[in-house]
Amino acid sequence: MLSIDLPAAFGFMPNVVAQLGTFEIPQGLNLENILVYSPLQHDLISHLLTLGVGAMAVGFVYFLTTKRQSAPAYQPSSVLSAIVMVSAFLILFRQLQGWQSAFAFDGEVWRLTDSTFSNGYRYLNWSIDVPCLLTQMLFVVNVTPAKFRKTRTRFVASGLLMIYTGYIGQYFELTSIPWFMLWGFISTIFYVYILYLVGNLIFRSREGLPRPAYNTMGTIWWVILISWTLYPLAYLVPLGWQFFPEWGGWAGVTRQFLFTVADIFSKVIYGVLLTSAAQACSVEAGY
Amino acid sequence: MLSIDLPAAFGFMPNVVAQLGTFEIPQGLNLENILVYSPLQHDLISHLLTLGVGAMAVGFVYFLTTKRQSAPAYQPSSVLSAIVMVSAFLILFRQLQGWQSAFAFDGEVWRLTDSTFSNGYRYLNWSIDVPCLLTQMLFVVNVTPAKFRKTRTRFVASGLLMIYTGYIGQYFELTSIPWFMLWGFISTIFYVYILYLVGNLIFRSREGLPRPAYNTMGTIWWVILISWTLYPLAYLVPLGWQFFPEWGGWAGVTRQFLFTVADIFSKVIYGVLLTSAAQACSVEAGY
Amino acid sequence: MLSIDLPAAFGFMPNVVAQLGTFEIPQGLNLENILVYSPLQHDLISHLLTLGVGAMAVGFVYFLTTKRQSAPAYQPSSVLSAIVMVSAFLILFRQLQGWQSAFAFDGEVWRLTDSTFSNGYRYLNWSIDVPCLLTQMLFVVNVTPAKFRKTRTRFVASGLLMIYTGYIGQYFELTSIPWFMLWGFISTIFYVYILYLVGNLIFRSREGLPRPAYNTMGTIWWVILISWTLYPLAYLVPLGWQFFPEWGGWAGVTRQFLFTVADIFSKVIYGVLLTSAAQACSVEAGY
Amino acid sequence: MLSIDLPAAFGFMPNVVAQLGTFEIPQGLNLENILVYSPLQHDLISHLLTLGVGAMAVGFVYFLTTKRQSAPAYQPSSVLSAIVMVSAFLILFRQLQGWQSAFAFDGEVWRLTDSTFSNGYRYLNWSIDVPCLLTQMLFVVNVTPAKFRKTRTRFVASGLLMIYTGYIGQYFELTSIPWFMLWGFISTIFYVYILYLVGNLIFRSREGLPRPAYNTMGTIWWVILISWTLYPLAYLVPLGWQFFPEWGGWAGVTRQFLFTVADIFSKVIYGVLLTSAAQACSVEAGY
Amino acid sequence: MLSIDLPAAFGFMPNVVAQLGTFEIPQGLNLENILVYSPLQHDLISHLLTLGVGAMAVGFVYFLTTKRQSAPAYQPSSVLSAIVMVSAFLILFRQLQGWQSAFAFDGEVWRLTDSTFSNGYRYLNWSIDVPCLLTQMLFVVNVTPAKFRKTRTRFVASGLLMIYTGYIGQYFELTSIPWFMLWGFISTIFYVYILYLVGNLIFRSREGLPRPAYNTMGTIWWVILISWTLYPLAYLVPLGWQFFPEWGGWAGVTRQFLFTVADIFSKVIYGVLLTSAAQACSVEAGY
Numbered sequence A, B, C, D, E: 001m002l003s004i005d006l007p008a009a010f011g012f013m014p015n016v017v018a019q020l021g022t023f024e025i026p027q028g029l030n031l032e033n034i035l036v037y038s039p040l041q042h043d044l045i046s047h048l049l050t051l052g053v054g055a056m057a058v059g060f061v062y063f064l065t066t067k068r069q070s071a072p073a074y075q076p077s078s079v080l081s082a083i084v085m086v087s088a089f090l091i092l093f094r095q096l097q098g099w100q101s102a103f104a105f106d107g108e109v110w111r112l113t114d115s116t117f118s119n120g121y122r123y124l125n126w127s128i129d130v131p132c133l134l135t136q137m138l139f140v141v142n143v144t145p146a147k148f149r150k151t152r153t154r155f156v157a158s159g160l161l162m163i164y165t166g167y168i169g170q171y172f173e174l175t176s177i178p179w180f181m182l183w184g185f186i187s188t189i190f191y192v193y194i195l196y197l198v199g200n201l202i203f204r205s206r207e208g209l210p211r212p213a214y215n216t217m218g219t220i221w222w223v224i225l226i227s228w229t230l231y232p233l234a235y236l237v238p239l240g241w242q243f244f245p246e247w248g249g250w251a252g253v254t255r256q257f258l259f260t261v262a263d264i265f266s267k268v269i270y271g272v273l274l275t276s277a278a279q280a281c282s283v284e285a286g287y
């Protein structure tokens, strides 16, 4: 267990240290656990997580019931979306339960109980979702089998490396800014590479697609670009909080808000768009 | 955390203040949490929420098993109803659990524990349901693809604006009547616009429909008009309670009663009526 | 909250009053909560509720997997049975959970905790089940579409009135015998009317049916008559207990026993019989 | 509540009485509750119950996915197995939960909390499973419709009588050996009669079956004979414990071990064997 | 309950004894329970178990939705994978719940509550999974029915013996190294025999397979060899900890890490590879 080394690392933020007093932050704790929340803040997070859970359940029903409306060649895209829904439903349900058992209301604010809240569940879970989401696209655009395999391998490898390096980094979010930033930086390299791969794929391989699918692929690019970028922003929230500790419980709200919006766009909306592109291709192919 | 500013805002209701004494209501708490409940009142709410949960489960089975009885063009209506059922089932289950863990029986009345009850889950969840419910109608009435897309966009946009403004407003229900009323008013503007869109759609586009479907669409208009209006009434309950604080736990009962009746009519009954209209159209179309 | 007014109402039962001492029964509490239970009694109720839960789950699988064995015209009967199973499964699961959290074992007997047990869940849930169960029959017997609609309306209306008046009445079971009896009486009027409708329907409309279905409809009459009558008997248990307070925990056992037997016969056995009648009709119709 | 009357009944076992001291065992408690468990013993039971839960879930998937591999005449056997799986899954899950909430670890041993463990759930649940398991066989062997109906009635009647008499008996396992033995004896009479019916059925009606099915029916006989006999052995555990109280927590382990092995063989293995016999018959019938 | 006899057995490790002080370890407790965990360590284990749960859920959807893409002869492989997913999902969910209720956070570290964590659930569950996983392979490679049956019998028998001897051994992991090592050794004999059988099967029977399936079978061999070997490594963790007690909570993390990686590779990845081999064979067979 490390004492909080922020001042040593950056030489500023005396107010953080003041607020925390002599309290030593044990290694691995997430920011959410050292904050207190007004009912407004606490409920907002509960509502957001519950919205996420509902969105994934709803997405699951949608992807399963519309699978048959695409030609067989495109159906793996629906299956992969359904898989992502199952996985994200479980993880968000876990986050919600964790949130509810980690804090208790004392009539004024919500304070930590003998349980904690952790964002790390999400990271390990992305090891399932990110490979699925990226691979999924390959079933809709026009690629040769060889390119399919090659791109898939790159997607999976760089996706996992991005996630695992970020996962390590987030353990330092309260106890060591340098390590936190270093791992975040390494993760970002893989992230940029993935964006490069995706952009390349979309803008090169959508050529053969029918008009509506062609356009949809363009929208998908923006959906990915924006929604994926919310994850590193959520990662950075503890840094922002150390600059503005008066941010208080709103820091927690911001992070869960970013995660929820990112989850809904990068998984559900993305999947719906890809399905609609697949349907356009199926119509064109006379299905 | 704000102290309760009602007297400042309206200059009346000394009895509320008296009852609350020096207790400061923390921002964001819902009315339900500052009331105590007789067993009769507490159980009534439990029963109502459980009825809602059951109705959604039952609706889910109904919409899935009857989907095939409509022609393919109308089946998205059943899928959307099924989706709404899943989403509402989850949210009502959450409300029920929240209700049960937020209060404990002391041999006389039920009092708040170290957990709270929140209505806000519902609002965020409506962001899923309202777009689905409104879009659903478009699959049954006679509209051109262009009108379909245009109306859908308006439905989704005004629906989300109605919900999110109301969501903000409900956080002020105990701490600031002016803000509470202002956001409620803005929300109502969008609500009225939605009703206008719906009325227009129903009474213009049902023309081509076979007789029974034509009539059912008329019934649907009234179901929507009445059941949707129960939601703003539920929103207003804390205002009523401040005029008649002796209303006590019955205020909580009234709100959950309004929500439950509204949920059953605007989701289940509405979906059943739309399905029956779709079946009438399918028969006419020789399916 | 009312003090117990039984002596005022009837002028007898001093022993009840003696047992309760100065304890004031809060309005709306069910009899089960003011009793203590030996392990034998407590477990019996747990077992019965669990049996009910299992029976509904099992029925659900049965009705879904045998649906296709009836001709399409009869399949709505299976769907309605499946719906009833889902609804009853949820409610009985809730009863079981409520039972388990409402009492704790002190090494000798089970005593009330800071939670309570309530039968009222059942009533509100019957608003789903009773209309389904009655309507279901109309798909199997021989009725004209006009008679179908007319009878269905009567079934639903009188069913709901029977339930809601009984629901009001049960809230008085410990605090006011006169109101308890009055509402029970009104409920019984609707009950008798439903029996009249059912008898009429069965004995008039089974004429056209093939032999085995004709006979089964006769059995169904008796199953309904007897099993439905167990519900008002369960309703009356608190009255019996006031005459024989030494009945103690067995009063609770009796009520849950009556409910469970009634549930299994009026929902599962009834549905199985109706399915077998429908299959006989399907065979006759050459399906 | 009775004080323990064992010495009065048999005039021996002073050591039991010594161990229990002045503690009066309340009527209806199962043996498991008056024992303490080492971590080894406690975990063994948890593992066994969890194994049972897993076996039933796995069986459910198996019977549903292999149903179509038998000719339609044999498919009811798969449906009945699936039903038994659902029912047993629920009951074993309940046992597991009950086990986990009934005891707490004090750093040395597991001791009773304010909840208890009960085996009686199983008995009431057998009222669903035993009729299904016995009836199931009739769909595979060669019987006339008349014999089918007659045997089924006998199976159901004697099965229920065996179970309910045993259920009564087990309530006396700690408080009255004579009653315990009497009801156990009556139950055994029905058990022997069932075995007679089953043996008769198998060895007379397997004649027409193809070779592999013929052999499998023989195996089934032994599976039933042995696995069913484990249930009365589990019933007798408390008697054994009174002779050897130093058996301690191992008595509880033994009972749950017997129940789990019996459940897996009499439900899952039995169902798999019957399915394989049905498949052999289907192949022979050219399906 | 045994006092810890390690020094007696090996004559070393005074530091372990020192750390444990006079504390007597009750028989059957797993290593995880006598350690304390930093938030980092505790969360890592929670994340890993949750990842496992998600992977099994996702695998279940995958195997069910892709079943039809193999020729009927290979479909039992998909069914068996689905069965393994169900079983492993339940067990890992149990592990996760057990983990969460066994420890509480005191602001610094997580300490044992009045519940415990146990790895033994896994072993009993392997009695379901190992036979399924091994048998599954036989549906894909080229074997005669006779060889199929013979190999299956050997697989099941040696699999169960490996598991049950290991299960016994793990109960001694804290209280008797000699017994722990002895049972582990016996288990390893069966393990080596299974590896021999598997290697033999793969390298002899893949001859007839089409090229891609032939190659995949080679990969499968390595996946099995490596992932299965992680289980005995996890078994040995308590031994390692006794040499390096300063390993502390990381010993627990290592064990759950090994189990999770092993579970994902030996069940999900293995199943996916086998499915792809089956699809290659199906294509070759003109399906």
Ligand SMILES: CC1=C(/C=C/C(C)=C/C=C/C(C)=C/C=O)C(C)(C)CCC1
Residues within 6 Å of the ligand: A088, A126, A129, A130, A133, A162, A163, A165, A166, A167, A184, A185, A187, A188, A191, A228, A229, A231, A232, A235, A266, A267
């Ligand atoms: C760049 C970066 C990150 C990027 C994360 C991303 C891009 C996650 C995407 C997740 C998705 C799409 C999940 C879907 O289920 C981390 C790891 C937060 C660490 C900090 C730097």
Ligand SMILES: CC1=C(/C=C/C(C)=C/C=C/C(C)=C/C=O)C(C)(C)CCC1
Residues within 6 Å of the ligand: B088, B126, B129, B130, B133, B162, B163, B165, B166, B167, B184, B185, B187, B188, B191, B228, B229, B231, B232, B235, B266, B267
């Ligand atoms: C006018 C108004 C409101 C309207 C809410 C409505 C009309 C909700 C409809 C919800 C539905 C139909 C949900 C279905 O799942 C609010 C937001 C309460 C805020 C106050 C003003």
Ligand SMILES: CC1=C(/C=C/C(C)=C/C=C/C(C)=C/C=O)C(C)(C)CCC1
Residues within 6 Å of the ligand: C088, C126, C129, C130, C133, C162, C163, C165, C166, C167, C184, C185, C187, C188, C191, C228, C229, C231, C232, C235, C266, C267
């Ligand atoms: C006469 C009478 C009653 C009748 C209840 C009945 C007949 C309920 C039937 C319920 C069914 C069939 C449920 C199926 O799910 C009440 C309301 C207890 C109140 C007292 C008088």
Ligand SMILES: CC1=C(/C=C/C(C)=C/C=C/C(C)=C/C=O)C(C)(C)CCC1
Residues within 6 Å of the ligand: D088, D126, D129, D130, D133, D162, D163, D165, D166, D167, D184, D185, D187, D188, D191, D228, D229, D231, D232, D235, D266, D267
């Ligand atoms: C003889 C005997 C008994 C027999 C029980 C049996 C034979 C139970 C079989 C259960 C099955 C097969 C369940 C399947 O789900 C009892 C009741 C323990 C009481 C003591 C005497």
Ligand SMILES: CC1=C(/C=C/C(C)=C/C=C/C(C)=C/C=O)C(C)(C)CCC1
Residues within 6 Å of the ligand: E088, E126, E129, E130, E133, E162, E163, E165, E166, E167, E184, E185, E187, E188, E191, E228, E229, E231, E232, E235, E266, E267
């Ligand atoms: C050699 C050995 C073991 C081997 C275990 C194995 C090989 C388990 C495989 C499990 C699988 C594949 C499960 C899939 O669900 C034990 C029992 C740990 C005990 C110590 C010695």
Ligand code: NA
Residues within 6 Å of the ligand: A100, A101, A102, A103, A104, A105, B114, B115
């Ligand atoms: Na809490």
Ligand code: NA
Residues within 6 Å of the ligand: A088, A091, A122, A125, A263
């Ligand atoms: Na996520």
Ligand code: NA
Residues within 6 Å of the ligand: B100, B101, B102, B103, B104, B105, C114, C115
């Ligand atoms: Na409570």
Ligand code: NA
Residues within 6 Å of the ligand: B088, B091, B122, B125, B263
């Ligand atoms: Na709602």
Ligand code: NA
Residues within 6 Å of the ligand: C100, C101, C102, C103, C104, C105, D114, D115
């Ligand atoms: Na309890």
Ligand code: NA
Residues within 6 Å of the ligand: C088, C091, C122, C125, C263
């Ligand atoms: Na009921």
Ligand code: NA
Residues within 6 Å of the ligand: D100, D101, D102, D103, D104, D105, E114, E115
């Ligand atoms: Na416990």
Ligand code: NA
Residues within 6 Å of the ligand: D088, D091, D122, D125, D263
């Ligand atoms: Na059982």
Ligand code: NA
Residues within 6 Å of the ligand: A114, A115, E100, E101, E102, E103, E104, E105
């Ligand atoms: Na905990």
Ligand code: NA
Residues within 6 Å of the ligand: E088, E091, E122, E125, E263
């Ligand atoms: Na495992």
